[in-house]
Amino acid sequence: MRGSLLHQSSVTLTSELVRSLDIPGPRYTSYPTAPEWSDQYTRDQYREAVNQWAHTHTPVSLYIHIPFCTQMCYYCGCNVAIRKANATVGLEYISYIEKELTLLLSGISHRPQIKQLHLGGGTPNFLTSDELRALKNLIDRTCDIAPDAEVAIEVDPRTVTEDQINTLKAIGFNRISMGIQDFSEPVQAAINRHQSIELVTQLFQWIRSAGFPSINVDLIYGLPHQTVENFSTTADEIIRLAPERIALYSYAHVPWLKSHQSLIPTEALPGQDDKLGIFLEARRRFLNSGYDAIGMDHFAKSSDELAVAYRDGVLHRNFMGYTVKPATEYLGIGVSSIGYISGHFVQSTKDLKRYYADLDNGRLPLERGLELSPDDHIRQWVIQSLMCHFKLEKQEFFSRYHVNFDTYFSDSMAHLKTCESQGLIELTEQGILVTPLGRLFVRNVAMGFDAYLKQNSERRFSRTV
Template sequence: MDENSFAGADSASDPAVSTAISSALSQALLARYAGPCPRYTSYPTADRFVPLSAGTGSPESGGKPWEALQDVQTLSLYVHIPFCRSLCYFCACNKVITRQYGLASTYLDRVLQEAQWYRERVADVPVTQLHLGGGTPTYLNDSDLTRLIHGLQEVFALQPGEDAEYSIEADPRVLEVETLDTLRGLGFNRLSMGIQDFNPDVQRAINRICPPEQVRALTHAARERGFRSISYDLIYGLPGQDVESLERTIDTVIDLAPDRIALYHYAHLPQRFKAQRLISTDLIPSPESKIAMQLAASRRLIDAGYLFLGMDHFSRPDDPMAAAATRGQLARNFQGYTLMPADALVGLGASAISYSRDGYWQNHHGQKEYAGAISESGQAICRGWQLDDDDRVRQWMIMELMCHLRLRKRDVEARIGRPFAAYFAPELARLQPLIADGLLLNTDDDLEVTERGRWFLRNIASAFDRYLHGSETAAQYSRVL
């Protein structure tokens, strides 16, 4: 595979590309691989984490992965802000619906207290990536957003600029233009807006009313203020959607021209997420309709010049994400594909996950548990995973396949000290149907994802997940399509 084959600019303007999608991705092929599968923002996936104590380590995992923070050269920060003013019925995030702003201000006190716990535990190195997620981070008023960033600066080396990516998730229904000024002043240069769908009927079905004019005004204002990348989150498979309505939403999005687009599949799991029980199952599109939507939306985006990066991500050819993909420099973390990978991530707030070279650790999910733990010891770690050598190899392999679309067998053998085919015989057997379907090439030297296979990266990666196969928990994951 040559270096331009991941996201070559020529493919975006080639009128044969959308035709190729139709011929390469039949309904039968998509249906065959549409079942539940992890997204692999981490390996092992977070559902495998075991109890972990910051005070004593864990007998299950055998160590304290945060101790490796002393040896990093670069750092990412994530802050989880769970508050929202109203309930979106489709949402599966860890959230708190309230209009009592004092709860958010008090929560911020705890986040900054937690940050202090890391003062003596992390090296004084540049923060190349900062991300505020939620919930709705822009629930915070401008004063508290400023207080948060200044508080983080007391502990971590925040150095905003061209060599860093500071991003925030925003709800366009509640985002004020004045807040954009505050965010730029604090160093934020990337804005992600949750759009989901522009169809009024779909918006009513999910309780998220937002006219496109409002998004247009905010997009324009953000560009005027120097946000270098603006991304939209869209969802297909929502209640009341069909191919025609989704195509109209995509046409509006194309007209607004965001730099990046994430086109997610809606996972209807009312048994896990209480809010989704407010959605009428009669309005949920059939699996066949969802596949048709995914195809139609992808064709429209590619015809408009967007490049398909893999999984559910698209970008304009002039966006740095496309250039990074072309150069083989994409990485992946809990926020998805990223340009600014770091040696470690510190996650702050309820349910936030951190990682280092030695493993993962996660905070308490519930507000009460999180608050109690912070008050007692300044940290809220409750579970995690200490990586062993096999975990590290598989983690690296999965990231290579998902980000670079190629796995060099010699590189793997250098890590494991054994022949690839012998060590991964069960995995190669699991990959045979995908190879037969033209999703993957297995040569003497490489495993190489094909153009068609980019749509099935989760399925390909899952073959190397030693904790997945034979497990009874596979159904808990979201469906690929």
């Protein structure tokens, strides 16, 4: 950190303010957040939610989780299973994906329409070209993918092949996302993830020649040995590669949940001020190079549909990140996957053995879930509005829920006043406006509407900075 005052991109921050805002808090990819979902939630409830959805014939997003990776990155917070690439792992897993999809859709008379298909992980390109083809065939046998659907996959630059890229294009994928994180050598050594700029440049060429219209890259700030200087070099390399979208995630250090993160040398982690400085400098470089900031941690070229949707106020956010395809329902398939259907959150077991055993016994591999209460729905809408549109309009709230915003949220007013005094929001007659500074700390603003935080304030989330 250079001095105690940081002034960049129309955002003024003092070290004191950063310190007061850097508290454990949810990322709000869902509300209520996953720790609130219950293992008392039953398969009958899930079945009922699926039947209700099927009755309406509403299109869905489909998320399929492929958990396998060949090596563990020490920072990783995803649900992964480390396996050596071999002839049986992928095929066996696909056979269980088929079982789960068949079981989930049993008793449904029509073919679901898919608006968004996302293969996430782990590393979906752990599956060979033939296995990816087999997986896509099995989806096509049971569902109709909409002609304008977003069909996306996450790939690992270190392992994906040119043949896989061409296969993905041939079977209908139109978006590729890849993990990069950081190009600096000392950082890569500390996180156990070596990948050169040359390797990624080659991958960009394969993807572009195959004709994919959109590439997303993931970066992480707050990793060990990162500095403003070395991460600026990474940011400049990314700008040179010119992906359509960039996700710049704050490193979530949660070794009590992910024990391999203890291999990260904590003394090499940047401090609060430095971490924020790294983020702000990368952000400044992206904004100066034709990218728009989308939501908290995403950037898109100004011409990209995500940037257009953001400007038009029609952006949505779910477990797959920000999206322009506002399917209100999504089905999760695969170990640890999450779905949201007819107002129920559901998550499958994270244990691969149990996942297989449940399906062998003809049971949905459910681990936990939650049926949203009317209050949950209201707060979910408010938090979504703040996170995606950086504003809340009281009139719109009233037309949706027929209650007065100020009365309903009288308990949140003290929090909102504090946020206002910190410069995060402006409170107006019409509602709440999140300021440019508040956009960086929108999680803190949203926390004032989270009914569960008040009940369980000791819950341990990653920090908001």
